[in-house]
Amino acid sequence: MPKKSVKASGQLTLRRVAIDTYRENVAYLHRECETYRAEGFQALSKIEISANGNTILAMLNVVDDAGLVAPGELGLSEQAFAQMKLEPGTAVSVAHAEPPASMEALRKKISGKRLDAKEYQGIARDIAAHRYSKMELAAFLVAADQTGLDRDEVLFLTQAMTDTGTRLNWHEPLVADKHCIGGIPGNRTSMLVVPIVAAHGMLIPKTSSRAITSPSGTADTMEVLAEVELSPDKLHHIIRHQRGCIGWGGTANLAPVDDVLISVERPLSLDSPGQMVASILSKKLSAGATHLLIDIPVGPSAKVRHMHEALALRKLFEFVGDRLGIHLEVVITDGRQPIGRGIGPVLEARDVMQVLDNHPDACDDLRQKALRLAGRVLEFDPDVRGGQGYAIARDILESGRALAKMNAIIDAQGRKARQPSLGPLSFAINAERDGTVIDIDNYHMARLARFAGAPMDKGAGVDLLKKLGDTAKKGEPLYRVHAEFQSDYDFALRMTKEHGSGYTLGAAEDLPKAYVEF
Amino acid sequence: MPKKSVKASGQLTLRRVAIDTYRENVAYLHRECETYRAEGFQALSKIEISANGNTILAMLNVVDDAGLVAPGELGLSEQAFAQMKLEPGTAVSVAHAEPPASMEALRKKISGKRLDAKEYQGIARDIAAHRYSKMELAAFLVAADQTGLDRDEVLFLTQAMTDTGTRLNWHEPLVADKHCIGGIPGNRTSMLVVPIVAAHGMLIPKTSSRAITSPSGTADTMEVLAEVELSPDKLHHIIRHQRGCIGWGGTANLAPVDDVLISVERPLSLDSPGQMVASILSKKLSAGATHLLIDIPVGPSAKVRHMHEALALRKLFEFVGDRLGIHLEVVITDGRQPIGRGIGPVLEARDVMQVLDNHPDACDDLRQKALRLAGRVLEFDPDVRGGQGYAIARDILESGRALAKMNAIIDAQGRKARQPSLGPLSFAINAERDGTVIDIDNYHMARLARFAGAPMDKGAGVDLLKKLGDTAKKGEPLYRVHAEFQSDYDFALRMTKEHGSGYTLGAAEDLPKAYVEF
Incomplete structure (x- = not known):
């Protein structure tokens, strides 16, 4: 069918609405x-606004107050006004928005069919141009989730998501990055890997995310120590000078389709392997990474619960990564319990700084995991002998060079004059019997930390006093919950009463083996 | 998990925003x-606004102009303000909106599982309370479409959709209705069945819809003759006095969940049997119908293309209808071509009035179909002998009583002082060879009428001069396209050039038999 041509329409005067x-x-x-x-518009119609060759799409609201927008004027909300890049008073024209050109491909996916590379390109282009409504996005994602994407489709989608955004070029042959697929509370290895790798001199322009469903993202935890909302220019400057950075990635506008899809996936708890691989790899390719280490934790309450799933996911990452020309390695790690002791921004920042300080109380699991990941990243360096990465990473950490690099990065991003402190309201959950800790439910602990106020209240969270394999006497505290507000305290307390502690005590021999030694 | 309690928040002063x-x-x-x-709100956050025990949900916009809304004030858009039912200046409180209670059931459906009656009740309640975003609605519908609903699930959903709205009670033992599942252009039998049945004295409180993807809905065609946007009170008054009405159903607010779901199904072209049955039956039950005739047209370009699909759909209607206590009959009809000659509001209104006038040029297929449907509806009357309905309907039509009833209904709804006229720009599509018309593509003809401007331009549409089985000489016109505007004329003409006429001419013996004799 030919596309319906846009009818001519009257000229309107542009006005900015605050x-x-x-x-x-x-x-x-x-x-x-x-x-x-x-034009026969109605409220919530999608309209196309054009002037001087620039066109944007917007949703229509109808105004009955000429003080706000008078007849003959077109008002635009702040972001829309900024996108038009025109002065108030400019003549603009409006028309019904065309339906997205890729609607046919979307309907094909909804009806359960496989799409080709061109169809994914069309869908990504329309999503990047904000031609998809949230409704259409959800339809695409649920359809893709339910019918499943085959691995060629994941490749097409990743390629299309990468092609529709800017791709940074660092003009260096080796640009490293690491990424964990998530699901393990307290897993703040990036805040250790980045300073270690950057101290070695390798470029690691990692941007981090804020928590959406977890009790803290790397950006939330880093924000305890330094500013994380940095302009793209400042981000670049820091990376060039420090070789690494731990800023929030939200301002960079890389792989814009990914941001749009995530805004729908998260609230719907959609998390299919295909979407995950396309999301992670498109972001990393856009950020200019040439070498990438992917961390897949496996455990009974992790995102990936069985070794065979982890292997299938690893192969999918490898298939797509190889075809898109990124050097990609996958490590499968122990995801049976939270990493470190703290869950929540202030507590996690404490754990990270103790490791960097070589403090005697530093969490050994966080330290070991960070050193092993950093070691694997360092081995991307052709001058590092295979198997030597770990020793180099440990040397950088123990010599204090990692701490010095972290301080330099904190100062470059903007050190917090006053760090937030731990939530003053707290209660402990005690062992109800003698025994060995044989299970800690990641999901439960994450929810508890969120209920206590994390990540919004920086000082809220959970401090684990016992980890897997530790013995506890009846009445001995297993963990302590911190909150900043009474209502959150009450709420978290109620959750532990209604849903248990999240800990299982048993006989030492019942402690399940780790799936992997990492 | 316990629900997170709403945090207390500051009081704001209510303001109406125009x-x-x-x-x-x-x-x-x-x-x-x-x-x-x-509160840590951000733009597009969903918030809950409460005062005097009344609570509504709204999406937040952030204002930088104190003239519009000052700090300490809460502005509400017109509909939201009306829902609060409070005076400007009233103190209100706001909080983050709870996520819908049925999110867990939604996620279960997304993951492909079967839901029970209680879960559908929960989903319907949240949808009715506008707690679902468009995104969540699309996720629910696509998931239901792709995993398929079993017949118990269709029953649960229909029941839940009916329970969440008002249910009209006409206080009469027999309240009739008819409904066609759609897809056949020109199929305006309701405008004949309603006056015939109402003239018999049977109550038929039918509300009609406007076209969304078709070139005209019954309400659009009726609007050529009379007002169709009637208040619920006026609608009731007319039905009580005339026994029938042909008004637009949009103001009645019956089965509100159905309206919400349709607003997502239509743009996504979702049209699964389960959704269709739940949508139609919940609407009819809410409208107080006790007896319902369903018309399922079958044909190669109809919604239902094969007899076995029609039978499966019939059984689904019967299963759900029987369990919900509505007397339901299904007729499967000939859907090989458009009904009548006209496609588009003015042309269809002409066809309807010619049948009512017993005009010698009246379309026989429209007349016959309407009489048969009306006859079946009349046989719901216990005093009508089985098989006599058709003769009674024909007598009502031929005696002029149907026309008189139609005129009474038109006058009650408000007769149009000036009827719109046929689009002045027109072109004919001529036969390219001698032959018999052996196929007319319903979908193609509907698209063509829309491209010509229907239903927005009342006079636009397609007038069929040849129907199935008619012979045409080369150069003889097959149909004529009418438009009101040059751009629509050009556009429709281009469509016929690029995609053909929609007609197939061949040998008389190649004319496919009707699936059914109705």
Whole structure:
């Protein structure tokens, strides 16, 4: 079918409306406006606004107050106004928005069919141009999730998501990155791997995310120590000078399709292997990474619960990574319990700094995992002999060079004058019997830390006093919950009463073996 | 998990903002507002607004203009303000909206599992309370579409959709209705069945829909003759006095969940049997129907293309209808071609009025189909002998009583002082060879009528001059396209050039038999 041509329409005068509608462009037309009546628009119609060759899409709101927008004017919310890049008073024209060109491909996916590379390119282009509504995005994701994407489709989607954004070029042959697929509370290895690797001189331009469903993201924890909301220019400057950075990635606008898809996947708890691989690899390719280490934790309450799933996921990463020209290695790690002791920004920052300080109380599991990951990243360096990475990483850590690099990065990002402190309201959960800790439920501990206020309240969270294999006497504390507000304290306490501690005590021989020695 | 209790929050002063946001409640807070900052809201956050025991949900927009909304004020868009039913200046409190209680059931459906009656009740309740975003709605519908609903699930969903709305009670033992599942252009039998049945004295409180993807809905065609946007009170008054009505159902607010789901199904072209049955039956049950006739047209370009699909759909209607206590009959009809000659509001209204007028040019297929359907509806009357309905319907039509009833209904709804006329721009599509019409593509003809401007331009559409089985000489016109605007004329013409006429001419013996004799 030919596309319906856009009907000509009257000219309107552009006006800025001081309303912040975040990711959604909103346009305002007065109900008595000729154009509104002639075009047959209605509130929530999607319209296309054009002037001087620039076109944006916006959702229409209808105004009955000429003080806000008068007939003959077109109001735009702040973000939409900024996108138009025009002065108030400029003449603009409006028309019904075309439906996205890729709607046919979307319907094909909804009906359960396989799509080809060109169809994924079309879908990614429309998503990047904000032509998809949230509804269409959800339909695409649920359909892709339910019918499953075959590995060629994952490749096509990853390629399309990468092609629709900017791709940074660091003009260096080796640009390293590491990424964990998530699901393990307290797993703040990036805040150790980045300073170690950067201290070695390798470029590691890692941007981090904030927590969405977890009790803290790397960016949330780093924010206890330093500013993380950095402009792209500042981010670049720090990376060039420090070889690494631990900033929030939200301002960089890399792989924009991924950001859009995530905004739908998270609230719907969609987390299929295909989407995960496409999301992670498109982001890393866009950020200019040439070498990438992927961490897949496996455990009974991790995202990946069985070794065969971890292997299938590893092969999918390898298949797509190889075809897109990124040097990719996957490590499968022990995901039976949280890493470190603290869960929540302040507690995790404490754990990280204790490792960097070579403090005697530093969590050994966090330290070991970070050293092994850093070692594997260092071995991307052709001058590092295979198997020597770990020793180099340990040397960088023990010599204090990692700490010095971390301090330099903190100062470059902007050191917090006053660090937030631990939540003053706290209660302990005690062992109800003697025994050995044989299970700690990752999901339960993450939820508990969130209920206590993390990550919004930086000082809220859970401090684990016993880990797997530790013995506890009846009445001895297993962990302590910290909150900043009474309501959160009450709420977290109620959760432990209703749903148990998340810990299982038993006989030492019942402690399940780690799936892997990492 | 316990639900997170809503945190207490500061009081704000209610203000009405003169912005029409249609079905989406929008709340406005000033960026400098204490509450905005304290609560950690952001633009597009979903918030809950409460006062005097009344609570609504709204999406947040952040305002930087104190003239619009000042710090300490809470602005509400027009619909949201109306829902709060409070005076400006009233103290209200705001909090983060709870996620919908049925999110777990939604995730279960997304993961491909079967839901029980209680879970469908929960989902319907949340949808009715507008707790689902468009994104969540699309996820639910695509998941239900792809995993398929078993017949018990269709029953649960229908029941839940009916329970969450008002159910009209006409206080009569026999309240009739008819419904066609759609897909056949020109199929305006309701405008004949309603006056015939109402003239018999049977109550038929039918509300009609506007076209969404078709070139005209019954409400669009009726609007050529009479007002169709009637208040619920007026609708009731007309039905009581005339025994029938042909108004637009959009104002009645029956089965609100269905309206919400349709707003997502249509743009995504979702049309699964389960959704269709739940949608139709919940609407009819809510409208108080006790007896319902369902029309399922079958044909190669109809919604249902094979007899076995029609039978499966019939059994699904019967299963759910029987369990929900509605007397339901299904007729499977000939859906090989459009019904009548006209496609588009003015042309269809002409066809309907010619049948009512007993005009010699009246379309026989429209007349016959309407009489048969009306006859079946009349046989719901215990006093009508089985098999006599058709003769009674024909007598009502031929005696002029149906026309008189139609005129009474038109006058009651409000007769149009000036009827719209046929689009003045027209072109004919001529036969390219001698032959018999052996196929007319319903989908193609519907698209063509829409491209010509229907249903928005009442006079636009397609007038069929040849129907199945008619012979045509080369150069003889097959149909004529009417448009009101040059751009639509050009566009429709281009479509016929690029995609053909939609007609197939061949040998008389190649004309496929009707699937059914109805």
